[in-house]
Amino acid sequence: MGLLKLEEVEKIxxxxxIEVSALGGVSLEVEQGEFTSVAGPSGSGKTTLLNMVGCLDxxxxxxxxxxxxxxxxxxxxxxxxxxxxxxxxxxxxxxLIPVLTVYENIELALKLLADRNNKDIKEQVMKILTAVxxxxxxxxxxxxxxxxxxxxxxxxxxxxxxxxxxxxxEPTANLDSKTSIDVLEVMVEMNQKLETTxxxxxxxxxxxxxxKRIIKLKDGEIIADERS
Amino acid sequence: xxxxxxxxxxxxxxxKRTLIVAMIIAFGIVFFVMFNSLVLGLERSYFDxxxxxxxxxxxxxxxxxxxxxxxxxxxxxxxxxxxxxxxxSQVPNLKSYxxxxxxxxxxxxxLDELPITAVGVDGERKKEVFKLEEHLIAGxxxxxxxxxxxxxxxxxxxxxxxxxxxLLLVFTTAEGVFNTLEVEIVGxxxxxxxxxxxxxxxxxxxxxxxxxxxxxxxxxxxxxxESDTSIMEAKEFIKNNIVAEIDKYAVYSWRDSAQDVVxxxxxxxxxxxxxxxxxxxxxxxxxxxxxxxxxxxxxKEIGMMxxxxxxxxxxxxxxxxxxxxxxxxxxxxxxxxxxxxxxxLVNYGLDLIEPDFGLPVVERTYGVWxxxxxxxxxxxxxxxxxxxxxxxxxxxxxxxxxxxxxGVN
Numbered sequence: 001m002g003l004l005k006l007e008e009v010e011k012i013x014x015x016x017x018i019e020v021s022a023l024g025g026v027s028l029e030v031e032q033g034e035f036t037s038v039a040g041p042s043g044s045g046k047t048t049l050l051n052m053v054g055c056l057d058x059x060x061x062x063x064x065x066x067x068x069x070x071x072x073x074x075x076x077x078x079x080x081x082x083x084x085x086x087x088x089x090x091x092x093x094x095x096l097i098p099v100l101t102v103y104e105n106i107e108l109a110l111k112l113l114a115d116r117n118n119k120d121i122k123e124q125v126m127k128i129l130t131a132v133x134x135x136x137x138x139x140x141x142x143x144x145x146x147x148x149x150x151x152x153x154x155x156x157x158x159x160x161x162x163x164x165x166x167x168x169x170e171p172t173a174n175l176d177s178k179t180s181i182d183v184l185e186v187m188v189e190m191n192q193k194l195e196t197t198x199x200x201x202x203x204x205x206x207x208x209x210x211x212k213r214i215i216k217l218k219d220g221e222i223i224a225d226e227r228s
Numbered sequence: 229x230x231x232x233x234x235x236x237x238x239x240x241x242x243x244k245r246t247l248i249v250a251m252i253i254a255f256g257i258v259f260f261v262m263f264n265s266l267v268l269g270l271e272r273s274y275f276d277x278x279x280x281x282x283x284x285x286x287x288x289x290x291x292x293x294x295x296x297x298x299x300x301x302x303x304x305x306x307x308x309x310x311x312x313x314x315x316x317s318q319v320p321n322l323k324s325y326x327x328x329x330x331x332x333x334x335x336x337x338x339l340d341e342l343p344i345t346a347v348g349v350d351g352e353r354k355k356e357v358f359k360l361e362e363h364l365i366a367g368x369x370x371x372x373x374x375x376x377x378x379x380x381x382x383x384x385x386x387x388x389x390x391x392x393x394x395l396l397l398v399f400t401t402a403e404g405v406f407n408t409l410e411v412e413i414v415g416x417x418x419x420x421x422x423x424x425x426x427x428x429x430x431x432x433x434x435x436x437x438x439x440x441x442x443x444x445x446x447x448x449x450x451x452x453x454e455s456d457t458s459i460m461e462a463k464e465f466i467k468n469n470i471v472a473e474i475d476k477y478a479v480y481s482w483r484d485s486a487q488d489v490v491x492x493x494x495x496x497x498x499x500x501x502x503x504x505x506x507x508x509x510x511x512x513x514x515x516x517x518x519x520x521x522x523x524x525x526x527x528k529e530i531g532m533m534x535x536x537x538x539x540x541x542x543x544x545x546x547x548x549x550x551x552x553x554x555x556x557x558x559x560x561x562x563x564x565x566x567x568x569x570x571x572x573l574v575n576y577g578l579d580l581i582e583p584d585f586g587l588p589v590v591e592r593t594y595g596v597w598x599x600x601x602x603x604x605x606x607x608x609x610x611x612x613x614x615x616x617x618x619x620x621x622x623x624x625x626x627x628x629x630x631x632x633x634x635g636v637n
Contacts, residue, residue: 056535057630077539084537091633095532099237111230112537157536 003164003197004030004053009062011048011220022048024220025062032164033195035188037202037211045220046201047169053199054087054167055079067164084112088158088196090168094150096142096157102129103138106157113161128156131193132186148179152186159190165197166190172204184210231542235549238522239557245521246554249514253558253609254565256507260605261566263500265573265595271493273593277421278486280359284325284450285459287485288316288466291478293447297485300332300345302402305445306477312449315470319451321458324356327446329436333399335379335429337387344383344427346397348436357452360417360430367391367415370432376414380425384416391416397429401441409439508609511558512616515551519617522550523624530624531632544621551617552610559606566602570595 011023023045030036038046051057052064055071063070066086074082088109096105103125110121129135132152142150151171158166168187172180188210191198200207208214216224239246279285289297293304308327316325329348334341360378361369370376377395389395390413397409411431419425437444453462459481466479483490523530533543573595 051630054535056633057628080534080537080539082537083535087535087537089532089535091532093528095528095633097234097529099241100234104233108230108234109536 002029002031003067005065005068006049006052007063007065009049009052009059009064011045011052011057012060022220023052023059026217026220026222027062028215028222028225030165030197030199032197033191034213035191035198035211036213036215037200037208038215038217039201039203039208040217041203043219044217046203046217048220049217050167050169050199050201053165054089055083085161086164088161088163088166090151090154090158090166090171092170092173094142094147094154094174096150096153098142101139101141102134102145102153105142105153106160109157109161124160125156128160131190132156146179147175148182151175151179151183155183155186155190159194159196162194163196165199168198168200168202170202170204171200172202172207177206180204180206231546232549235546236553238526238546238550239553241522241525245518246557249511249518249554250558250561252514253508253511253555253613254562256504256511257559257562257605257609258566258569259507260500260504261563261598261601262569262573262595263503264598264601265570266578266593267493267496267500268598269573269577269595270496270593272596273420274489274493275482275486277419278489279452279456279482281419281421281424283480283482283485284357285453285456285482286451286463286466287480287482288449288451288470289447289478289480291476294478294480297447300330300447302331302440302442302447304476305329305442305447306449307445308449312470312474315473316449316451318469319462319465321454321462323452323454324353325449325451326350326353326357327433327449329433329440329442329445330447331399331436331440333397333429335383335387336396336398337389337393338396340387341398342383342387342427344429346399346429346431346436348433348440349430350433357450360419360424363417363419364415365418367413369430370414374414375411375432375435377411378415378417378430379413380428381416381418382422382425383427383429384413389413389416395429397431399440401439403441405441407439409435411435504605508612511609512612515554515613515616516620518554519547519551519620520623523547523620527624527627527632530627531629534625534629534632540625543625544618547621547624548614548617551613551621555610555613558613559609562609563602563606570597 006026006028009023009026010021013020013022026049038049040046048057052059058072063072066082071079071082097108100108106125106128107121110116110124126135126138129138132155134149134152134156137145137149142153145153172183175183184207187198190196200211202208213227215222288306290304290306293301316322326349331346333344333346335344365381367378369378379389379395393413394410395413397411399407401407409431417424453459463479463481471477471479530543574597577592577594579592
């Protein structure tokens with residue numbers, strides 16, 4: 001079994017008496033080190049799929065396996081632990097904590113992990129900050145950064161704990177094309193250096209061009225799964 | 229420590245909001261410590277007045293006299309014989325004692341007549357037990373072999389008496405026979421105790437005893453101790469060594485004879501706590517409001533933190549520390565402001581003009597320092613702050629991470 005496996009995953013939302021199917025029996029496997037893009041129009045189920053993979057939401061039917069272990073039987077705390085140790089998230093709106101510095105925003109991810117001393121944490125944070133080109137901006141607050149810089153911080157925060165999978169929901173949606181290219185370059189570099197698995201939801205052609213695998217969704221179903 | 233740092237930083241997100249709630253808490257604390265200081269000061273004044281002008285520290289009475297003492301009966305009296313004097317001289321920490329005979333009488337100035345309480349006292353002993361002499365505004369206290377009367381300033385003014393005038397007391401003797409006594413006014417006192425000023429007339433003990441035909445017996449023997457702290461020890465000694473021998477006698481402390489005043493001060497204390505609780509309830513609502521607003525504003529952040537693997541209790545902890553932080557800020561401001569307020573009350577006091585509560589105080593009331601009030605209110609505030617933040621924090625983190633992130637597609 002690969003790193004990640006989805007088996008007939010269905011997600012149905014109930015809005016009053018109306019049932020809306022966001023995902024209809026999706027099955028797929030993702031291997032270690034893949035750079036995968038999930039593409040599709042709005043409402044196609046990209047974010048829902050990412051939420052399932054990220055253990056942020058539970059499927060109505062089917063099962064998600066991470067390293068062979070099904071997640072549906074896990075309780076809230078076990079899921080939190082699983083996300084903490086295995087998953088990194090990059091959000092469209094960056095979701096940085098405004099009262100913390102760049103350094104502290106990244107430090108937070110490591111502080112949640114046990115058995116890390118401050119010296120190791122500092123080394124790791126500065127290493128990743130240098131890698132994303134923000135080594136000089138460690139003491140700045142998020143409101144002192146540009147959109148691209150904020151997204152780099154978010155990437156650094158997702159990668160600093162060296163997770164098995166990084167999930168990025170429309171990571172370039174709020175960036176101009178030049179900044180988008182910069183950010184993508186950082187992610188590609190991290191994927192190559194650390195062999196971290198990246199899964200993006202996007203409808204940005206730039207992101208899709210960089211992906212080695214593109215999974216296309218429509219109305220909650222996979223209509224294409226292409227590898228380059 | 230990271231969570232604490234984050235929570236403390238979160239308090240700076242909306243400084244105005246944090247400060248407003250902290251100030252509400254601070255005002256609650258200021259009110260509590262100042263009111264507590266004043267109540268304790270007032271209480272101290274009440275109690276001093278009872279001890280200094282009414283009951284001394286202890287009273288030895290006949291056990292049958294005590295329940296009816298308000299009626300000022302002339303039966304069931306006590307004899308200060310040599311044996312009793314010898315026993316009293318052995319009471320630990322006893323400074324002085326004095327027999328007195330209290331009786332109801334009417335005072336007459338030739339035109340008007342008023343009901344008063346007359347007290348037959350030994351002038352020499354009296355001034356060692358009570359503080360009448362310190363409050364003489366005219367004349368002097370009579371000595372044992374003198375005749376004369378000392379009366380309160382308000383009564384003297386009301387009846388138009390001056391030093392050297394003669395007053396007429398009309399009363400009934402122990403046998404129920406009407407009698408009168410004409411005495412020269414030799415002193416006027418103006419004490420902090422309105423009871424003394426308004427309706428007490430002191431006359432020599434022997435003269436009173438003779439006129440009442442009570443055969444040198446007293447209604448009570450009042451005792452003053454070296455300090456307030458030795459009351460229980462002295463009371464126990466009297467119980468074991470005097471009352472045990474003469475079982476119709478009983479010993480009571482000033483608290484026993486001022487139960488109304490003690491009850492009133494207890495009611496005031498309850499009022500104080502209720503009012504303060506209301507203040508702190510408002511503060512608690514403020515904290516709940518702040519945490520709810522903070523949670524609503526930071527709902528995506530909460531989702532992000534959950535996505536990063538933060539457990540719910542860790543997020544709740546952040547909000548609780550924030551609530552506690554507001555409480556700490558409020559407590560610091562409140563304690564400093566309260567400290568200044570209490571300092572002012574202790575040194576300058578408040579002029580509570582003739583409080584119409586039947587409480588024996590007419591002078592300016594000063595506060596007292598009470599460290600335990602500060603400790604109590606701060607501890608209470610911090611607990612309220614902590615508890616008030618739990619519910620909104622729990623409400624905020626109960627959302628599924630996907631809902632908090634708004635990530636439903």
